[in-house]
Amino acid sequence: MADLRDDDELLRRVVNRQDFLVWHDDEGRWVPSLAGIRFDPDGMSVFVLRILAANGYRPADVATLGETKPDELVFAAPTSAVEQLGFTAQHTPNKQTPIGDAHASINSPPQVPRAALRALRSELATALHCTYGTPAPAAPPGA
Amino acid sequence: MGKGPMTATLTGLDEPEQYGSSARTGTSAFELVVPRPTIVRVAGGRGVPRWLPHVLQRLNDLEAALHEPADEARVLPDPQAVWRALRELGGILGDRIPTPSVVPTVDGGVQFAWHKAGWDVEVEVLANETVVWVRRRDEGQGDAGLIAEMRPLLDRALRALESTP
Numbered sequence: 413m414a415d416l417r418d419d420d421e422l423l424r425r426v427v428n429r430q431d432f433l434v435w436h437d438d439e440g441r442w443v444p445s446l447a448g449i450r451f452d453p454d455g456m457s458v459f460v461l462r463i464l465a466a467n468g469y470r471p472a473d474v475a476t477l478g479e480t481k482p483d484e485l486v487f488a489a490p491t492s493a494v495e496q497l498g499f500t501a502q503h504t505p506n507k508q509t510p511i512g513d514a515h516a517s518i519n520s521p522p523q524v525p526r527a528a529l530r531a532l533r534s535e536l537a538t539a540l541h542c543t544y545g546t547p548a549p550a551a552p553p554g555a
Numbered sequence: 556m557g558k559g560p561m562t563a564t565l566t567g568l569d570e571p572e573q574y575g576s577s578a579r580t581g582t583s584a585f586e587l588v589v590p591r592p593t594i595v596r597v598a599g600g601r602g603v604p605r606w607l608p609h610v611l612q613r614l615n616d617l618e619a620a621l622h623e624p625a626d627e628a629r630v631l632p633d634p635q636a637v638w639r640a641l642r643e644l645g646g647i648l649g650d651r652i653p654t655p656s657v658v659p660t661v662d663g664g665v666q667f668a669w670h671k672a673g674w675d676v677e678v679e680v681l682a683n684e685t686v687v688w689v690r691r692r693d694e695g696q697g698d699a700g701l702i703a704e705m706r707p708l709l710d711r712a713l714r715a716l717e718s719t720p
Contacts (some may be wrong), residue, residue, distance in 0.1 A: 427628050430613075434656040436670035443670065445658040447630040527686070531699040534677055534688050538670065554654035555603035555671070 414463065414503045418492040421461040422501060422516060423474045424540060426485045430549040436538065439555050442547040444487055444537045445454060451533070455517035460503060461488070463514035471544040478510030486544035494518055494537045497532055595641075610667070611615040613657035614641055617665060633663035635682035640665040643685065647678055647702075651717040672719045674712045678702070 424444070426432055432448035447506075450455055459474050469478070474486045491501050498521040506512040518536075520529055571614060597603055616675040618637045620629060648655070648667070655667040655678075675690040683708065687705040689712050690697025698708060 429628070429631060430656075431617075431658050434658060434668045434670065437653070438670055438673065445656075445668070446668065447659060447661050450661050470604050510582075527699040530686070531688050531697050532689070532700075534675065535690070535697070538675060550658055552606075552654040554609065555656075555669075 414460075415492045416501050416516065418490065418495075418502055420491045420501075421488045421543075422458040422491055422494060422518065423461055423471055423543065424456070424458045424487045424489075425474050425477065425481075425529060426487050428483075428485045428545060428548045433547055433549060434537070435480065435551045435555050437551070442542060442549075444540055446530075446533055446537060447550065448487075449533065451518075454504075454521040458501070458518055459511060459514040459525070460516050460518050461514075463503070464511060467511070467513055467533070469511050469514065473511055475544055476512050478512075480509050483541070484545065485542055485547060487540035487543065488543040489536075489539045494536065497535055497539070498524070499532070500538065601650055604648070604650040604652070606648060606652055608656055609654050610644060610648075611641075614665065617657075617659055620659075630661060631658040631663075632665050633682040636664045636680055639682065640667075640680040643680060647685075649713060649717055652713060653716055655720060669716055672715050674715055676709070676712045676716070678709070681719045 426444045426448040430444050433442040434445050436443050454477045461471065462541075464473065466469065471488070473479070475483050494501050500519045501518070502517050504515055504517045506515050508515075522533070524532065597607070597712065605660050614637055617632050618634065621631055621634055644667070653669060653671055655669050658666050658668065660666050660679055662679070662681060664679040664686075666677055666679040668677045669675070673692050675688070675692060677688040679686045685702040687709050688697055688699040689705060689708045691712070698705065700708065
């Protein structure tokens with residue numbers, strides 16, 4: 413396992429469908445919905461760009477999880493932005509996909525009330541920026 | 556002309572129970588899905604709000620997804636949440652509100668969301684309750700809770716959204 417640096421970009425694969433995207437009208441871009449950044453008991457899966465690159469992979473490979481899944485979107489945020497919100501990020505390599513060596517996990521701060529945790533996750537979603545792919549939906553009319 | 560939230564009168568709306576019926580023919584089974592037509596009327600206000608067609612289409616999309624083949628990439632709302640969202644949106648969204656994004660949540664809810672005019676607002680309608688997150692971006696961390704306790708801050712945010720072009 414490697415230590416993550418503050419400027420390490422953490423890449424998250426998000427399904428390119430309207431159900432997983434929320435329009436940010438002030439910034440003219442899409443951000444993931446909470447369903448797009450789902451947390452399971454092991455945290456939220458992301459990939460470390462620096463480690464991907466060292467292994468010859470690109471952000472596009474996160475979109476397909478190393479060609480094992482359909483092509484989707486890739487959103488990114490630096491480790492510093494994630495940790496500033498109170499989340500922790502750890503390098504957690506695995507062998508589940510060809511790019512598993514770059515796998516990392518973002519975990520929620522412990523013992524935070526449910527409502528506050530929800531607020532933090534919503535803030536995390538807005539901190540993510542699309543770094544690969546073209547979002548399929550159009551902005552809601554009249555947004 | 557009313558200035559308050561729009562009211563929506565729903566006719567032909569029943570609580571969702573069994574959808575259609577099942578029959579077997581030969582070696583295949585199929586299910587007849589008979590949508591229950593729902594008529595939404597706008598009473599008061601200044602005519603049809605600009606957000607209504609999109610929101611109704613999205614609610615319809617989410618409800619229809621419940622009857623589609625399973626898809627591991629899909630997040631499905633609780634049907635009660637979809638129907639509750641339809642009933643409650645008139646009391647939440649004023650007629651001048653910009654069109655929200657409408658998405659399902661992992662807790663089975665339907666969420667209306669805006670990032671506009673310096674505000675971040677999420678209203679999540681679940682099967683039995685409604686949860687709100689509101690943040691004024693230049694004021695730092697937002698706040699989240701049940702809609703009853705969040706109503707003053709939510710109303711402040713929605714008024715700000717209403718005043719945008």
